[in-house]
Amino acid sequence: MKKRSLIFSNSTITFLAIFLVFSLLQNGVKGQANSQTEFAIWDSNGELVKPESYREWIYVGTPVTPNDMNNGKAPFPEFHNAYIDPVSFAAYKATGKFPDGTILVKELVSVGSKAAVSGVGYFQGDFIGLEATVKSADHHADEPGEWAYYSFTTEAGQALKKSSPKFETASCNTCHQVSAADDWVFTQYYPILRAAKAK
């Protein structure tokens, strides 16, 4: 092996040092900080702040329960694009467990079309709502599984709410507790989570 020494001038060193600090800061912002503080944020009223950038998290699956298959009144109209924060996804891949601070988001999307050149079916239209669930020992100590549920959805055509109080346990948690396959999460409908889970 040939040895090479690193030679820098003083100004180069200063530049490198400054660059390093920025690089470290940037890495922190990107996703190596604690997921609970980074992705799930509560305001001073104890409401969950609407997540940002969740469309750049890890996608886990899309059920579609169209209104026209549910007598015009689907409980969750219509497409539900579900995402998990990337730090918790990495932990789930490594450990098979959803870590404290896990946040999953469900974005509701209308059915925009039912026919295309690719066939007959359901095609995504516009964004119509946003919901989230977080596992948190600090914030949900009294909730079964430490999971609670939030909704930022408003009336049709209005902007999403900026924050949301948690739902009563009976509104969401109870059904997730009984029917979801893995720790209150409906992994039976999320093939990406099933494939990623550590064995």
Add this chain to the structure above:
Amino acid sequence: MKKRSLIFSNSTITFLAIFLVFSLLQNGVKGQANSQTEFAIWDSNGELVKPESYREWIYVGTPVTPNDMNNGKAPFPEFHNAYIDPVSFAAYKATGKFPDGTILVKELVSVGSKAAVSGVGYFQGDFIGLEATVKSADHHADEPGEWAYYSFTTEAGQALKKSSPKFETASCNTCHQVSAADDWVFTQYYPILRAAKAK
């Protein structure tokens, strides 16, 4: 503004320099390198190598064209989870154009269930195929729009192909050229792309 000087010992400087090199390398691997070489790779036979880690790219939408809505023979059964590589997504957000090297992946997922506690509909089952399209001046100079299409799908239950030749122009490109809303991409069914596109 208070001025502060950065003071380091020689060993600290060496450590910082080494750390910086690793940090730069890591950032390169993460997604700041050229998308064409990073995400779309052709083998020595000119076949596109099956992408890896695409489930951690940017999700753009899921049409569902179920077999039971297409006389049992949907052209693309059944869910199609579509993703774009993150570097090209960032460029699309910034410029409104798909850059050279853009790769989109379409993962086919079976319908696993048609009823759940959330209602009647279509729920994702198992992975059944994988397709991709790439825009490349180098590799697709003769294709309309410089887009070509690939499939890694095999017979049911078999592993995906490790590489794929491109389809004939008439097999995929022609339909995309005529019917896709934005540069051969069906953005009319991908709300995430529509929302992200630079105005």
